[in-house]
Amino acid sequence: MSSAEKTYRIIGGWTADESSQGFLVPIFKRNGSDGFFLQICKDSLIVEFRRLEVDSDLKIFPVTSTYFVTEGDSQMFCYHLGKMLFLSGSREQMLDFVDGQTDHLADRNPALAVQIENLRTEDSNVTKLRKRILEQYSSMSMDASYAYKNSVAREVGWEKIEKRLASDEELLTKFREHRSDYDFHFGERGELKIRIHSERNTIPTEVLESALIDASISLDSTFDELIDVAGEEIQHGEYVDDFLIHHVFDKAPRQETRLALVLKMAIERPKHAGIILSQYEDDAMYANQMARTLGNFIIRRGLSSQKQVLRAVEDHLPLFFNKSFYKSRGVLLVELAKHLGNFEEVYEFLKWKVGESESKMLIPFFDEIEYHLRTWSERRPN
Amino acid sequence: MKSDTLYTFYGRAAYRVAGDGAIRLEGACPICFVLNSELLKRSNKIHPFDTGAYHRRLYKHVFADEIGMSDFEISDDWGLINTLVSTFYGETENYFFGNTSSIPSASELCTPDEMHVRAYHELITSSGRNEPDDRVMSIEVTFSDPILLAESLRAIIVPHTIWNGSHKTSWLQEIEDDTTEIVPYEFHPGRAPDYYMAHIETQLRDLYAKWGLM
Numbered sequence: 282m283s284s285a286e287k288t289y290r291i292i293g294g295w296t297a298d299e300s301s302q303g304f305l306v307p308i309f310k311r312n313g314s315d316g317f318f319l320q321i322c323k324d325s326l327i328v329e330f331r332r333l334e335v336d337s338d339l340k341i342f343p344v345t346s347t348y349f350v351t352e353g354d355s356q357m358f359c360y361h362l363g364k365m366l367f368l369s370g371s372r373e374q375m376l377d378f379v380d381g382q383t384d385h386l387a388d389r390n391p392a393l394a395v396q397i398e399n400l401r402t403e404d405s406n407v408t409k410l411r412k413r414i415l416e417q418y419s420s421m422s423m424d425a426s427y428a429y430k431n432s433v434a435r436e437v438g439w440e441k442i443e444k445r446l447a448s449d450e451e452l453l454t455k456f457r458e459h460r461s462d463y464d465f466h467f468g469e470r471g472e473l474k475i476r477i478h479s480e481r482n483t484i485p486t487e488v489l490e491s492a493l494i495d496a497s498i499s500l501d502s503t504f505d506e507l508i509d510v511a512g513e514e515i516q517h518g519e520y521v522d523d524f525l526i527h528h529v530f531d532k533a534p535r536q537e538t539r540l541a542l543v544l545k546m547a548i549e550r551p552k553h554a555g556i557i558l559s560q561y562e563d564d565a566m567y568a569n570q571m572a573r574t575l576g577n578f579i580i581r582r583g584l585s586s587q588k589q590v591l592r593a594v595e596d597h598l599p600l601f602f603n604k605s606f607y608k609s610r611g612v613l614l615v616e617l618a619k620h621l622g623n624f625e626e627v628y629e630f631l632k633w634k635v636g637e638s639e640s641k642m643l644i645p646f647f648d649e650i651e652y653h654l655r656t657w658s659e660r661r662p663n
Numbered sequence: 664m665k666s667d668t669l670y671t672f673y674g675r676a677a678y679r680v681a682g683d684g685a686i687r688l689e690g691a692c693p694i695c696f697v698l699n700s701e702l703l704k705r706s707n708k709i710h711p712f713d714t715g716a717y718h719r720r721l722y723k724h725v726f727a728d729e730i731g732m733s734d735f736e737i738s739d740d741w742g743l744i745n746t747l748v749s750t751f752y753g754e755t756e757n758y759f760f761g762n763t764s765s766i767p768s769a770s771e772l773c774t775p776d777e778m779h780v781r782a783y784h785e786l787i788t789s790s791g792r793n794e795p796d797d798r799v800m801s802i803e804v805t806f807s808d809p810i811l812l813a814e815s816l817r818a819i820i821v822p823h824t825i826w827n828g829s830h831k832t833s834w835l836q837e838i839e840d841d842t843t844e845i846v847p848y849e850f851h852p853g854r855a856p857d858y859y860m861a862h863i864e865t866q867l868r869d870l871y872a873k874w875g876l877m
Contacts, residue, residue: 418828
C-alpha cells in the first residue's frame with residue numbers, strides 16, 4: 282500500500298439520532314478506495330481504519346474543510362452545534378471548544394452535558410447532572426427512571442471495584458470479563474445493594490464490601506434523597522446481614538459451599554465474626570447448625586482478632602467434618618480447600634486429612650483438594 | 664444467490680462489538696433489541712451455539728472435522744430450545760446468566776455413544792484459558808424473512824444520551840408504545856465495548872425479573 286493509500290480523509294460525522302448538538306462518529310474515505318471507514322482507537326491513538334459495511338445512503342453531516350489522518354495519529358473528535366461542525370485530533374482542544382457549554386446544557390440536555398463532563402474525567406459535575414437526568418426520567422416513566430438509576434448504581438459500583446483492584450492485574454482482568462455478574466442496584470428503601478452469584482465471584486469479599494460503601498458515599502451526593510448510606514449501617518451489624526449473607530451467598534447450590542463462604546467472611550471480619558455466624562440463616566440444617574455453633578462459641582469467648590477466630594475455626598473443623606453427611610464429606614473438604622486454603626490453619630488440617638484418610642468416599646476428591654491447596658501455596662509470598 | 668439473514672441469540676445479549684478500542688460515541692455503542700419469543704415459530708435455523716465461531720474453527724478442539732454444523736441444528740422443533748435449556752441448565756435463569764456450574768456431568772446427561780451430546784457438553788463446560796467466550800453457550804436463532812419491529816419488539820436497550828427527558832431520538836419515538844419498553848443505560852464515553860455489553864446484560868436481567876421470567 283502506497284503512502285497515499287494509507288492516508289484517510291475525514292468526510293463528515295454520523296449520529297444515531299437527529300439532535301441539533303452533540304458528538305458524531307467521524308467517517309473517513311481512503312484515496313483509491315470506495316466505501317466508508319471508521320477509526321479504531323486505543324489509548325487515544327488511531328490504530329486501524331475499518332471498512333464500514335453500510336448502505337451507500339448513509340446520512341453524513343458533511344465536513345467542509347479537508348483533514349487527513351493516518352494510523353498512529355491522535356483520535357479524531359467530531360462535534361456539531363447546529364450547522365457548525367468542529368473537528369479535532371486533541372481531547373484538550375475538544376474540551377476547550379465545549380467548555381462552558383455544560384452549564385447551558387445542564388437544563389436543556391443534561392445527558393450530553395454528562396458526556397462532556399466525563400471527557401473531563403471529573404466527578405463533581407457529573408453527580409449533579411445525573412440527578413437532573415433522573416428527575417427528567419421520573420417525569421417520563423417509572424420504568425425508564427428505574428433502569429437509569431440502576432445503571433448509574435452499576436457504573437459507580439464497577440468503577441469502585443476497578444479502583445480497588447488496580448494493583449492486581451489478574452483479578453482486574455477477571456473482574457472485567459465478568460463485570461455483569463456484579464449487579465449493583467437499589468433496594469426498596471433506596472439502599473444500594475449488590476447481587477452476585479457466589480460461584481462466580483472471583484474477587485475478595487472485602488473489596489466488594491469497601492466498593493459498596495464507597496459507591497454509596499459517591500452516589501449519596503447525587504441521589505441524596507434516595508439512599509441510606511450502607512457505610513453507616515455496618516456500625517449496627519445490619520449491613521452484614523442485608524448485603525453479604527442474603528445477597529452474596531444465597532445462590533450457592535450446595536450447603537458445603539455456603540458454609541465455607543460464611544466461614545471465610547467471618548475470618549475476614551473477625552470483629553463481626555460472632556454476629557455473622559450466629560445470625561446466618563441457611564435453609565439446610567447442617568450448614569445452619571455448624572455456623573451457629575461456631576458463632577455462639579466466638580461470642581461466648583469474646584473472640585475478636587483474626588488469629589483468635591482462625592483458632593476457633595481450626596478447633597471446629599473436626600466437628601464440621603464428623604457432623605457432615607458421610608457422602609458429602611469429600612465435597613466439604615473441596616469447598617474448604619477452595620475458599621479457605623489460603624489460611625494456614627485450614628491448609629494444615631486439609632493436608633493432614635488427605636494424608637491420613639483411606640476412606641473410599643474421600644479418595645476421589647483428593648486430586649481436587651490438592652489442586653486447590655497447591656494453587657493457594659503457589660500464591661503465598663515466600 | 665445472496666440472501667439477507669438476521670442473526671439473534673435466544674434470551675441472551677451475547678453479541679460482541681468488534682475491536683477493543685474505546686467507544687466515545689453512542690453511534691458506535693451496542694444496542695439490544697429484545698424480541699418476542701413467539702417469533703421463534705418463524706425462525707429459519709436454530710443452533711445451540713454461535714455458528715460464526717464454528718465457521719472460524721474455534722470449536723475444533725471439541726468437534727472433529729467429520730461433525731458438521733448441521734448435526735447440531737434444532738430448527739425443526741422450536742420447543743427443543745426449552746428442552747435443551749432445562750436439560751443442561753435446570754433453571755432458565757442459569758442459561759440467562761451463563762451459569763455453567765449448574766450443568767450436570769456428561770455421564771448424568773448421556774451415554775458415551777451419544778457423541779454429539781457429549782461433544783456439546785464438553786464445548787460448553789470446558790474451562791480452559793483459550794476457550795471462546797460465552798457465545799459458545801448462547802442459542803443462535805436466525806431469520807431469513809423480514810421481521811416487523813412493530814409486531815415483535817418488546818424492549819430496546821439504548822445509551823441514555825439518545826433517550827432521556829430532554830431529548831428523545833425520533834426513530835425511538837416511532838418505536839415507543841404500550842408494548843415496547845425503551846430502557847436507557849448510562850453511557851460514559853471512552854470505555855471498551857464489553858463495558859457497554861455488561862450494562863446491557865444487567866438491564867436485560869432487570870427486564871426479565873420485571874416480566875416474571877426468572
